[in-house]
Amino acid sequence: MSVVDMVVVGGGQAGLATAGVASARGLSAVVLDASPGPGGSWPRYYDSLTLFSPARFSSLPGLPFPGDPDRYPVRDEVVAYLGAYADRVDADVRWGRRVERVARVGDGFAVAATDGTLLRARTVVAASGGFGRPYRPELPGLETFTGRVLHSADYREPSPLRGARVVVVGGGNSAVQIGVELARVARVSLAARGRLRWQAQRILGRDFHWWLTRTGLDFSRLGPRLVKGTVPVIDDGGYRAAVRAGQPDHRPMFTRLDGDSVVWADGARERVDLLILATGFRPDLAYLAGTSAVDGQGRPLHVRGVSTAVPGLGYVGLEHQRSFASATLRGVGRDAGYVLGNLLR
Known part of the structure; x- marks a missing residue:
């Protein structure tokens, strides 16, 4: 069994940022990732996905x-x-190594992958993101709905859906991006529990992220506390204009699904070809199930990315882990520095 300073689970943006910070501190880090090659979850996102932050704010360390x-x-x-x-x-970045178990052994960890890889490490950083665990809300009638259901993780591009009747569930960035794109070829409604909240992409000629960085809010613990309800949709003007024009239309959440139909809040019943759940993700941490690191719903027990239950365990890439930016390219490097600084004291 090989012994290393650190094992990083996940080779996407969070895992690579962690490896970069570790190597700068003279540590031997092994990165294990289930994918066949680099890119993390990015190669599996929908084709038209564009960053909301400019390139200058989208770098790893x-x-x-x-x-x-x-x-x-x-x-x-x-x-x-x-x-x-x-x-x-x-x-040492190793592709095609899906971690199936992390166990506490003595003052360190044993990490096992499905290909037979077995490592001992003093510290472990879970940087596996959430793409492998799409969130499906408990919508009335969803389990017996006879129409087609996709999560946004499975959506790629609109051409196969030309002429279809589609309902996109969600009110965040992905829901609006997918809804507006699909509305060019299909009849689309956005169904959300609250109003859509808009954030101008540029303010006084500067990108929104320039202001977040300049004010310090982007990396402030106060940032996530200021977000209540749905996440604001970052808009260059085109998305809001499309929704106002009814392409797609925005409606209150339907009351239930029945057979192949949705039943809207006003009682109207409408057949739907496809339901797209743009409802986000949850941390994909099944490999920690044998430890005390997660609660009964699989949520990590941590403070700012440092485990409160298992010494030597940290997280990078969790949504709102330390700030607005924690699950983004611009935020994972800073969080990795903080987490490693605490784990290696």
Whole structure:
């Protein structure tokens, strides 16, 4: 059994940032990732996905995002950037290694992967994100709905849905992006429990993230506390205009699903071809199930990314872990520095 300083579970943006910080501190880190190659969950996102933050705010530690710093990179550019970072980082990054178990052994950990890899480590950082655990809310009638159901994790592009009747459940960025794109070829409604909240992408000529960084709110613990209800939709003006024009239309959440139909709040019943659940993700931490690290719902017990239940265990890439930016390219490096600084005291 090999012995290393640190095992990082996950080789996406959070895991690579953690490996970059670890190598800068002289640690031997092994990164285990279930994917066949670099990019984390990015290669599996929908084709048109574009970053909400400019390239200048979308870098991992030690490697600026290439090209025009004021542009908004698309999905495949992020995949290429993560591949370049994986080649550059001084760590042992192993693809195709799905971690199935992390166990506390003595003053360290035993980490087992499905390919037979078995490692001992002094510290473990869980950086596996949530893409492997899409959240499906308990909607009345969902389990017996006879129409087609997709989570946003399974959506790629609109052409197969031309002419279909589609309801997108959710009111965040992904729901609006997918809904507006699909409305060009299909009849689409956005169904959400509350109103849509809009955030202008540019304010007084500056990108929203410039203001977040300049004010310190982007990396402040106060930031997540100021967000109540649905996450604001970052908008360049096009999304709000499309929704106002009814492409897609925005409706209150339906009361139930019945057979192949939705029943709207006003009692109207309508047949639907496809339901898309743009309802987010939950931390994908099944490999910690044998420890005390997570609660009964699989949620990590931590303070700012440092486990409160298992010494030597940390997290990077959790939503609102320390700030607005924690689950983003611009935030994972800073969080990795904080977590490793605490784990290695």
